[in-house]
Structures are given as C-alpha cells and as structure tokens.
Amino acid sequence: MRGRLLALALLGSAATLSVPLLTAVPAGAATPAVSRSCAAPTQARLMSCFALRRTAAAGAMSAMTVPAGYGPADLRSAYNLSAAGGTGATVAIVDAYDDPKAEADLGAYRAQYGLAPCTAANGCFRKVNQNGAASPLPAADAGWAGEISLDLDMVSAVCPNCKIMLVEANSAYGSDLYTAEDRAVALGARYVSNSWGGSEYSGQTTDDAHFNHPGVVITASTGDNGTGAAYPATSQYVTAVGGTSLSRASNTRGWTETAWSGAGSGCSAFDARPAWQTSSTGCARRAEADVSAVADPNTGVAVYDSYSGYGWAVYGGTSASAPIVASVYALAGTPGAGDYPAAYPYAHQSSLFDVTGGTNGGCGPALCAAGTGWDGPTGLGSPNGTAAFAAGTGPTPTPTPTPSPAPVTVASPGALTGTVGTATSVALHATGGTGTYTWTATGVPAGLVLNGTTGVISGTPTVAAGYSVKVTATSGGSSGTATFTWTMARPPCAAGQLLGNAGLESGTAPWSATLGVVSSNAEAPQARSGTHYAWFDGYGVRHTDTLSQTVTIPAGCNTATLSFWLQISSQDLGTAAHDVLTVKAGSATLAVYSNLNRTGYVQKSVSLAGFLGQRVTITFTGTEDGSKATSFVVDDTALTVG
16 A cells, blocks of 8 residues: 655524413412414415413313303303394304304303303304305314304393304315305395404405495404504494403493403504594504403303313303304394494494503503493493394495505616626515505516615625516506516626645645645655645555635636546556546536546646626545545646636
C-alpha cells in the first residue's frame, strides 16, 4: 500500500377551553370549563356549530342521571312566557350531519319535564335530509348531534305545543346548509333556527338569498368568540341572537341577566344596514346582535344527548339562545306575509328585558359592552313575554338594498425591467369592489411569487427572459385584470476563472478533501505543473477519496466550462471497469473515468452552462472496489466563465 506524506484538514376534534365567568360562582370554586361540540371553521363558507357543553374543572363531567341546568319551567319563568300557544306552528332546526338518536333523545327530554310526546308517529316531529326526504340521511356526527339535541330541547322547553322539523344538511359547508335552509321554508316552516356560523366572506351578499324569505322568522346565532362578526348572523334578513348570563335573583323579575363574555358581536363588512336597525350601533353596515337569551354555559340549560355519550349534560353557547328566540316568535303568532320579522323587536323595545351589564371584549360600548338600549352582545335585550316578537299592524320595512360595489379595476404597473439575481418587488393596485382583494397572476417571472392577499410580487429572478404577466384582483363578486411585460436581463458577466487554489499549490483551502488527497512531488506520480496535485485511490483495496469546492456561477454569463488535467495509471490491464473517478456538479454527473481509460496527462473539459446563476459544488470522487490498484491524478483545474 502506497504511503501519503501530507496530513490535510477537512473542510467542512372537539377542544376544551375556559370561558370567563360573568355570573356568580361560589367562593373558592373552580371555574368550569366547556367543550366545543364542533371544531372551528378553517375556510370561508365552512360553518361550525356553536354548542358548548359544560365540563368539570379538571376534566369531562360524568354523565348525569338527573338533569342539571335550566329546564322548561326556568326558561318560561325567566322570560315571562306561557306554556300555552304555538299550536300548529312548526319550528325548523337546520343543522349539519345526522343525529341517529334525535327522536329518542327528544322523547327522553320531554318525558323528564312532563311535556307531551313529540314523535314522528303523532305528527309532531319530522326529520328529513336537505332535499326534504326521510332518507338517505347524512353521515352521523357526534359533535353536531350534541348541537341537534340542544336545539330540539330548547324548542320543546319554550314552545311545547310547537311541531318540530329537523333538516339535516349533508355537510357543514354553506352550500349544503343553505340548501337545507331553503328546504325548511319550502316544507312550510314559518320559524327557522340556525345555531351555526362562520367567518364573513365577500360573496355572502349573494348567499343572502337563502335567508331572504319574507313572512318567515329566521334566527341565527352570533357565535361564541366575543367580538367579531359571524355569518349568517350578519345577513340583514335574519334575527341575530346574542347571549347572556342568566341567574336567579331576589328582585321583582326573580332573575338577572348580564352580557355573556363569549357572545358574538360585530359590524358586517359586506351586508348593508337594514332599514329597521334604527338604534345607534357604531357600524356603517349591519350590526349584530338584535336580541339575546341565555348562552353562558355556567348558567346553562339541561340537554339530553345519548348519541354523543353524555346523557344529561349542561349546554350553552348562542346555540341555545337562537332556538329559544325562534320559539318565542312561534308563541307570538304567525308573522305577516310580507314582513321581515327581524324588525319586530325594534318596534317594541319596551317589551324586552334590557340587559345593561357585562361585556364581551375591550372595545367598549356599544359594540362590546352592554348598556341601556342596543348593544352588541345582547342587542335590544331578551324576551319579556312575546309582545316584542309579534307582527304589527302593517308590513315591516324591507331590507336596505346592499349597494353593488363598483367594478374592480387593476392599475397596470407599465413595462417593467429587472436583473437576474437582483431582488425585486412590485406592489399592484386596484380600485372598486369592497376594497379587499384576492390576487392571482399568470406569467410571473421565474423566482418571483405573488402574495394573493397583499398584491405584492417579490423575490429574486432566476431566468433571463421576457415575460407577459396577467394579474387579476377579485372583490365584491367582480374581478379586474391588467396585463404588462416584465423583462429580466442577465447581469454583466465578469469573465474569468472561479475556482480557488486551482493548481492545488496552496494546501487544500478552499477545497474540501479527504485525508491525503492533495499530494506533492515528494511521492510519485508527479504534478503536471508546480509541485502539488490531487491523487485519488491507488490502494488496491476498497477505498473512496473526494475533493470538492463550492462556487457561484454568475447568471449574466453565456458560458461556463470546467476543465482539468487527468492522468490514469492502473495495475489492472483487463477489459472490465473496476475503479472509477466520478466528476459531479451538485447531484448531476458530468463525467466518469475508469481503469479502462489509462492515459498520461490529458485535459478534460465539460460545459456548466446549465448552472449559470447557481451556487454549485464541484466534486471529484475516486472509488476503488478492491481489485488491482488504479490511481487517478487531477491537476491544474479551472472553471472559466465568459
């Protein structure tokens, strides 16, 4: 085995959360937690149910054999309601997915409180899919089953004489829930409750058509996340129902209410303010809520839900308040044929319990803090009998038409130029629509990226070429486009040789090498020029040697060529290749030589034009497989550009 004289250095689903209390809790008692029945929505038009199940402070509450939470008598007492009324009225519940135990659990709830049975057999209860058929029903979902049980039980509690229709959408996407909404009305329901919602989106004013049913009460929960508008509660065609904390009190009413900290409120970014929303809200467009009812899980309602495995449980959320208010409307009588019943409470504010304490956020009155008159968390207040929910003597005002936004116009940035390898950024501009835009583009130069929210194209261009770019901004249901050219030029080319220590005369740096690869004339063979060279293998045993250097090849050049002098000597004079020298640029193989290529010093060269503008590692790797020794000697390397 040959010796080496130089020693060289190497170069190297349902979540649990705490809800702040706005009601009295025994001193020293742990704050109960609540569990969301449905996951929060992650995209526009994907909805979530708002049901909240109360759990113990340190984990899930065991299933109760007897109900806790407020029952029918409590709710009728708190809101000055009679069990009489509602005969012949149908309250529709619109939810997603199927609750296979809906009818049985409804029966258990009503039996517990001495309410008359409400079954499919006696014509009181009906369950259909979004197309109005009894089958096939959607896939079952335990989270939405909890919501369904809450909704059905609240209708039973407030309006025990009402018929109940459960319309189950195929999914929680708006497209399915909206179909179910229209189906409930088409099947004759004059009172429709929606205990679900999601973020607002620019196309919601088009989807408002599914809630625009004159002569039909449609309630929608404002949500359980405090301040922040939710749809469909911000549709101008619905009664937006907020939430309160309801507690017994030694006053004339026997109860007290404050704004619940989780009750949703906010200003719509898209829906116009309805003509009947005469209270000062601080919103330029539709404001939520209109009215409210109990929603705080800590002062929650009793619900029976066997499909989710809880049996008797205590629920809250504005999922409870929406069906309560829908049922109060049903007790109040049939709405006028051309009326929008959301207007009724605004005409009868004195017939509501005004909720004046509590807050759901830090923005202050009236949008976040309850006070005299209208406020965001509780609206005009909670039911005090049915008078505020009854039809008046004439038709109510029609909703204010939502003004069509101006067409979207995109300003062309004009003909642009840039240089490969130099960072660039261009901000696009548009007018019209709602003022909020979604951007898309085609033909963007390689290396640049468009931010679809901000309309900024930025990055570092990588390919010299002329580009035709088309950008589109979408807002308020309309789109605008602009087309422009963007020319990316090569940077000036600094012709020359890029490799450092090309002749290997100065040790290793900036090369990285395995021990002993760089040798001197003190051992054979000899350098082609100078006194040092790279010697790969020659051991006659399994062995690998490497030599590498990383360089940046300028983008502005037209040519790049790697050259080196190679000498191959071998004791193997056979016809099979056993030992090889591989030359690579990055992971790309440029050339391979073996013992079959025995020769004296010969200059080799290979084009690296495909690597212009890239940082690449040039690597020589000698590999022996254990046959007779082969030596590969490399000297006088160069990587020239021009």
